[in-house]
Structures are given as structure tokens and as C-alpha cells.
Amino acid sequence: MSQATPRPSRLRGVIRQILKQVGNSLIVLWGAATVAFFAQLLLPGDRATVILNIRAGQPQQRTADELAPIVNEFGLDRPVWVQYLDYLRGLVVGDFGTSYQQFRPVTAVIGEQLGATLILSVVAIAIAWVLMVVWITLTAGRGPRVGAVGTGVDVVAAGLPHYWLGIILLLVFALGLRWFPVIGGSEPIGLVLPALTLAIPLAGFMSQATRTEFERALDQPFVVTARMRGLSDLRVRLTHVLRHAVLPAVTLSGWALGATLSGAVVVETIFSRPGIGSVLVKAVDAHDLPVVVGIVTLVAVFYVLVNLLVDIAYLILDPRLKTS
Amino acid sequence: MTTVRSTPEASTLGRRLRRLPWTLVAALVFLGILAVAVIAPQALATHDPFALDYPASLRAPSAAHWFGTDESGRDLYSRVIWGARESVLIGLGAAAVGLAGAILLGSLAALGPRPVRATVDRFVEILFAFPALLLALLLVAIAGPSALTQIFAVGLGTAPGYARMVRGQILTAKDSGYVRAAVALGHSRSRIVRSHILPNALRPLVAIFALSVGQSIVWASSLSFLGLGVAPPASEWGALLDAGRSYIVQAGWLVVIPGLVIVALALTATTIGRHVQAGLERGEKS
């Protein structure tokens, strides 16, 4: 990559960049919503019959009279493109439709559960950052032997599947040692194991991305200068080197949110935690597509928003832009 | 570009082998065992993976049952061995689907006419906005759980990430000196793409493919674990783990061992992928 050239007005450049990103994000969101909408049209069987039978709890052939209220409620008799436009209009005003099995708006279903999952995700990402920073500061640039251990742990941690790590943590710390509750519930103590399950592999991934940068930065002239100013090794590592090395990990944040939300699906199932992950699994099981589509779209929105923030953060954090 | 030099003496080969990092050796050994398990499971298995032996149910690992037995007295070791075929085939299939999609999208995004490039770019961006597992779940919600759904769901889930890589590789290759040279020599566009850009851009995919197989097996087993994959009594590893959960307190090995096997596989794929990648990079530099 070529060095960023000095700009006459950095602020204006940043704003233009941000506006462009916002535009891109809107297109991506529209696309995501469209993909999600057409996915539900692919569901086999007559949709009105499926909805009615899911609600009634009995498989039956239905007469047109029986189906009429459902067809009416979901507007299934309209042409697909009208339904599509209606769906898009709903999204703009925050209406994701009605759940097939719960008689309730999808936004209400998701709204109830979103908090628990977001807290889990954010806590997991925070823990991952702490783990990663501590681990990197301790092991990077300490010679080949320590480095090998560091890298080895990175790789192993990154390779642990959530479902297995979660079960092992549950088995040892909740079922075995009884340090934590078995049912996650909404209390803070119940958050520890689920968050660790998500954080450990994430920390592994981020360490892999950061380690090389960190070691490269250790050799930079400014580090040498800092050492010569008499700063302690730890101080140098934490204040100067880390700042340069974490950029790749910052860019991973959007991906990290996606990964933790994906992981939440598994983790919430293992720890009997409420959240959109467990709702999603149930909805997939139940073919409750408005809920599935709602959650998937929502996650896409988060992804896009976080990436937007990351891009902005990048513009602010990147030392090359600042020093120029 | 370098040509592969053949080593004249066997002793050099031995020395080179000895110099290989132990992680790679372990990965290759595991890969070997896995290959045998996939091709000829009966050579490794000690029992019929489906044979019931109710009196011997939930036995801990022992000389008779290396990995212990499950609730029906079936031999877990043999079930893991027989399950390798399903797990690995699903992983290979998903990786193939994912990479095929990635190559198609990536090449279009890098080489297509301008409007196509822009559209495909956006499309990849859109797919990328869905985390892989969620995209896979969406597909399962529509098509219902099965091995085939698993392959396509996971393949679809991983394709956008790899598509970006492919696109990047092609763009780098397009910018390289020999392509510029070829353009200067007046070679046709299709010839340049065929004989210079694609071979160079796709070579790193060998490494990615190795990584992707490991990743795909983990994703696919996640689906099985959620009860959205292959049906029991098939012994696909994720399904084994899911079935073992009911007996986690009495028979922890039913969960711990299949999990270890999946982790070992994921690490093997990563190790091999990285070494292939490193080898390719060395090759490019010299």
C-alpha cells in the first residue's frame, strides 16, 4: 500500500469518505432485506395453510374460508411485488411483519430478546480484547520460543468450535465445580461462561491478526526512540506499539460482532439463555420465516453499522493519516 | 517464477523431513489417519458402528472400547471412524461449493465489464453482511435439514469471504509486471487472463481450500449440533456430540472425544493451510 498523501483538508476528506460509506451501507441493507424477503417465498407448501396449522397445532387441509383471515392478515393474495414493496416500506418504519406462531409483531419478539444477546456480544468482544491485549503484550516479540507458544495458543483458541468449548466450560465450571449457574438466565453471573465461550476463539483470531503487526511495530524507529527516552518495556508496548498493532483487530470488529451473534445461536442453546440466537433456532425449526428474516436482517443492519463505525475509527486511529 | 527442484539424494529428503515443525508432522499424520478412515473405515474400526450391545452401555474408555460406549452400547471409537466419511465429505463438499461460488463471484468482480463488477461487488458485500452461520440457518429454514442442505448452507455461508480474497488476488495479479509485459507484447485479453492472471491468482486458493475444509466441517457440525443437520444414528461428528449431550454427566467422553476430533481436524486444516501458504509465498519471493 502506498502512503496516504497529505490532504489539503483532512476533515472534508473524512466526511466525504463517511458519506460514501453511508451510501454503500444503504445499498447493502436494501440488498440484504431483499435477499431475506425472497428467501421466504421459497418456503414449500401453501403459506396460509402452513401459518394456520402452525397456530392451530394440527396438520389439516384447509378450506378457502378457513384461510381467508390469514390470507387477509398477511396480505398473501396480493402480487409478490406489492408484498415486496410493502415489506420494504415496513422495514423503513421498523415493521418486520407478524410471527406465524406467536400472533405478535416480529419487532416485539425480537425487541424482547435483543438486549440479552447484545449484552452477551458486547461483553464477549470486550473480554476478547482484554484477553488478546494481555496475551500479545506478554508473548509477542519475546523470542522464538515464547513466540511459538503464543502463536500455538492463538491457533488453538481460534480453532475451538463454540458448541464444544461451551459444553466443556459448562461441564467443568457449572456442572462440575458449581462456580456458575447452569441456566444462564438474565443475571450477570450467568453471563460469564457464555461470554467466555464466545470470547476465547475471538481472542485467538484477533491475536493472530495483531501479532505480526505488533512484532513489526516493535522494530519501528519510534519504538527505539521511546526506549531511548527511558520508557519501560511494558510502557512502550502498551502505549506505543499496541496502538499501531491493533488496527487489523479494529477492522475485525464488524466481523467479530457477526461472529459473536452467530456464536450466540449456539451459546444461548447450550446455556439456556434467552436471546435472539435461541429465538432464531426455534424460528428456523418452526419455519417461522418472518422471525427468521427479521433477525437475519437485523444482524445485517448491525454488521453494516459497525463496519461504518470501524471505517470512521480507522480514519481517526490510522497514524499515517495523522502524522501526515 | 521458480521451478520445483527435485532432490537427488534421499538423505536430503530425510533431513528436510526432520526439519519440518512437529505441528506439521502431527497434522500430516492426522490427515493420513483421516484419509484411511474416509476411504476404508473398516480397516481402522474395531466394531460395527451401529451394532447394539445394551448390556455394555455407557462404558468409559477402556482397552475393549478405546473411546468408551454410548447409551446403546455402541463403540464410540468405531462410530467416530465411520463418521469421518460423512463429516469430511460434507466439509469437502461445502468447501468446494464455497470456493466455486467464490471463484465465480471473485472473477466477475475483478475481471467483468464495469457494470458487472460493480453489481457483483455489491452482491458480495450484501452476502457478507450475513454472518455465515445465520445465512446457513436461513437456508435450512427453507430447505429443511439434510446433508445436502448442510453442504450448500455452509458453502453459501463461506463463499462471500473467499470471493473477496479471490477478487483481491486477481487484482494483484492483474497489476503485476508480467501481465503488464504481456499487455505490452500485445497478447489478447482472454489469453492473458487464461495463462497469467487466473493461474497466479488461483494458486493461493490451494491454501484457502485447506483452511476452508476445516472451517466448513466446524460450521457443518455446528448445524448438526443444533439438530439441523444429518439425522441419527448417523455418526457425523456434530451429530455424535449432540447425541452425547444427554449423557454428559454420566458419560462425558461422548461429548469430549468427538469434540477433540473436530478440534484436531480444524487445527490440522489450519496448519496445513498455513504451510502451503507460506510455501507459496516463499516460492513467489525467490
Next chain:
Amino acid sequence: MRFTPTAAGATGLAAILALSACAGATTSTGERVDGGTIVYAHQQEPFCVFGGWIEQAYLSYQVLDNLTSLDENHEVVPWLATEWSTSEDGLTWTFTLKDGVEFTDGSPLTAEVVAYNFDYWVSGGNSTALVWLQDYYASAEAIDELTVQINLSAPYPRLADNLTQGYFGIQSQVALETRTDEENCAAPIGSGAFIVDHWDRGEEIVLVRNDEYTSWPANAEHTGPAYVEEIVWRFVPDATTRVAALQSGEVDAIYDVPAVQWQTLDDAGYQLEKYVTPGRPQQLAFNTQVGPFTDVLVRQAFAYSLDRRAAVEAIGQGVIPYEGNGGVSQTTPGYSQAAADWYDYDPEKANALLDEAGWTERDADGFRTKDGERLHVVLPYGAGSIINADGAAILQGVKEQASQVGFDVELIPVPLSELVAGAYSQPAERDINVGYWTAVTAGILYINWRPSTEEAPNYSNGAFYNDEVLAQLIRDANSAADIDEQNALYIEAQDYIAERALSIGLYDRLSTLAVDTSLKGVWQEHAQGGPTFYDAYLTE
């Protein structure tokens, strides 16, 4: 030994668990605490509180009262109805209601409300109440303020027994008429001991005490409002987690104890309750319209090929009872032991029958074939709903055992919602139907074996067996005035089913509870084995 470290690791974990498992149930002095909250962990979360599914009946039972209740001797005793009588011809039932009962929305319980509820059930309000009443129920009318008359089209002497099931809970007419479907789904209004406070979907339903409660059933152990103030009804699908939560004191009681944990909990001093539900057991019904099982020889061969008892006893660990009878379970009045003993494990007979039926060739995989077609049978099952983990393990045993004589059984786990959405409901889609249906009488046979007709299709006839002889036997039993005569006819019907191998039993469905010793007075209601918290109290 390459495998030693792994094995050691696993054993190490097991040791940690074994140590911790020694912690027993809470010891208590037994002094009753007033009020308090019971945390109860249940397996499945229904879509609505009231409905035609047993999971709904368990819940609505806490909130709604029925006309009648079943005591521990399976005698029908008064609940909302203080007395009842039948006319000479058996076509008219008269129920006298308890005076002064109010629903929790303040509206009074009247004969008119009860009549309204009957019409509500059969017009779609409760799918299971509908199949019990249809073909018998004609109309309901209020004679006076507290006397309701039910008119039948044919005699049904066991009507009062059936009305004890949770599907027949009485709701406020005002609530049904004025509130939205959504409100009535999430928090039906009854006159019960508890009121739905709120529902955190995916997590729990919170029920609070009805302080004005006046309408306890005659078989309750105390009078007045419930002892505890609140029930937190948690949904914890994973059985291991439920047990662990009980052991760690996070919950006071759990539903559906896995067989493998039963002994551990028993040793640790927990109160264990097991109720073998009457009605249809977990059974295999064969498709008699399409596929290989249209041939009675093949059905019988399948039955002989299975060592059902071995599978059930191994997986069930002595907790789950083996059931050979495909018609009704051993706790059902009018049970036929002969039907249960009809088919023993006899692979030679199975092989001979298959040879006789023309399935003589074997293919490369060892499965039998006929005219080049493999003896392949499809067995879908409601995984995690109708069939729990223990049941799924038993079905895998069935598949393996049947394969020994050459059946290729394909097990397909199906999510509940897919089943209710109509998957595998057509004759062309499945060969074996597995499932139970709880009931209090052998009248369940009518629901499961009534012939399906164009005008009145019967989706509960798992064998697709439309046979008037069998149907008439059951109809006669349903309407027989004398209990002994009823039972004799029901037994005849079960033997008819067994002889033709239309359905074979597998195991009896259980409702099980494990309760911490600090919680007293929890009992299983006798219609379906659901937990009853009305008499429950916490101790010091």
C-alpha cells in the same frame, strides 16, 4: 497408547462431576413458609397457554379450572361442577355449577359461560377437545343460572372422566369475546389458583397467586388460595441442564427426568414422581394404505424382528416401562394384556414371514428386496417434542434390530412445527407413525382409529386404517353403559389391532417430576400427570 491422554481427560472430568454430584437435596426442617416463589423448570415451551397440546394442558391447568377432576383412584370428583347426572337414554348430561365462582377478570361463572366454552372448543378453540367431543356433542344450553345441560347425539358414559383433562379448562366468556387472540393466547382468563402475570418468551412464564380463589377441586389437599405467591415456570429444553439446575438449587422442581439420572436423584433424596399416562402409549402404527406395510405379513415380521423390551429396558434404565400393546397403555382402564404379549422377539419367524411375503432377495447392503425394490420404510418422529432423547435412542434400537432381518428403516427427526404444518401426514410420505396420545379412558381408541372419510377426515388415524368393524367395536364400547361391558369391548378392539399388527407398542409415556425436599405438597394431577402447585409450599 495413543488414546490414553484423551481417556484420562474424560475420566478426570467424570471425577469432578461425580464429586459434585454427591451434593444432595436441600435439607429442611419442614416448617411451612408463607408465600414465596417456586421456580419450576419445564421442557417445552408451547405457542399459547391454552390449546390442544399436552404442554399447553399442563400450563392452563394452573390457570383454568375444569368442571370435573380425577382423584388418585381415578374416580371423577367435583371441581367447578358440584354434581352431575345423565338421563336414562344417556343423551343428556346435566352439570350443577359451584355458586359464587368468579373469573379473575371479575365476571361470574354461569351455566351460559360453560355452554359458551363447549361451543368455543368445538369451533376451533381447542383441537383436542374437538376430537373428543365430535361425533358425540350436539349442543350445550343453560337451564338456569347454575345448571348447564349438554346434549349428546350418542351416549357417552365417560364424558365426565374426559372433562378432567386440561383441554377442557373453562375460560371467561367476556375475555374470549372482548380480548384479542393474542391476549387470550398469552394469558387466558380462568378462575384458577394462579393468574398469568407475564411471559418472557424463550425464558419463562410467571404465574401469580389468585388471592380470591374459591374453586379448588374436591381432591385438593387444602382450601383457600394457593400457599405460594408466585410460580416461575421456566423453559429449559435440555434435560441435563434441568437436572443440574435442580441439584445446584437454581430451581425447586423439574419436569421430565432423564432415565439415566433417575437413580442419582433418588439417592440424593429428591422427591421423584412418575406418572404412567393412560391413553395411547408410545407406539408404532403401520401405514396400511401405501407401501410394504399394506401386507399384514410384513407388519407382523417387523413386530417379530424387534426386541422392544431389551431396547426399552436398557435405555429406560428401569424407569421407562416397556409396553407391548399398541392400542392403550397399561394404566388405561380396559387394558388388554393379550394384545401386549402378541409379538415376542423372534427373528426366525420374522424372516419366515418376509420370505412368505415375497421379500426373498437381499441386496449388497443386506437389505431385503422384492422385484428389485428395497424393503425401505420411512419413520419420521417429532424430535425433542413427541419423542424425547431417551425415545430417540430407543428408535435407533428399533432401526438396528429391524435391519437384522432386512428392513431398511429411515429415521427422520422432524421439528414439531413441521409436523403440525402437515409434514409426513399423507399416506405416501411415511410408513410408520410413532407417537402417543394421553387420555384418561380407552376412548382414545376412537380418536386414533375412527375411519377417515371425505366429509370428516381423521388426521389422528396414524395407520390410515379405515375399518368399520374396528370402529364399530370402539363405538359400542364408548356408548356401553356398563363399565365391564365397556372394558370387554375395548379389549376386543385392542386384540383386533394386535392380531392385524396395525400398531405395536414400544414404551409407556411418562410424566416425571423431581422436586427438592424444601418444596412440599407438589403432586401430579391424575388426568395427565402435570405438576400441581396449588397445594405446594416452601419450607424453612
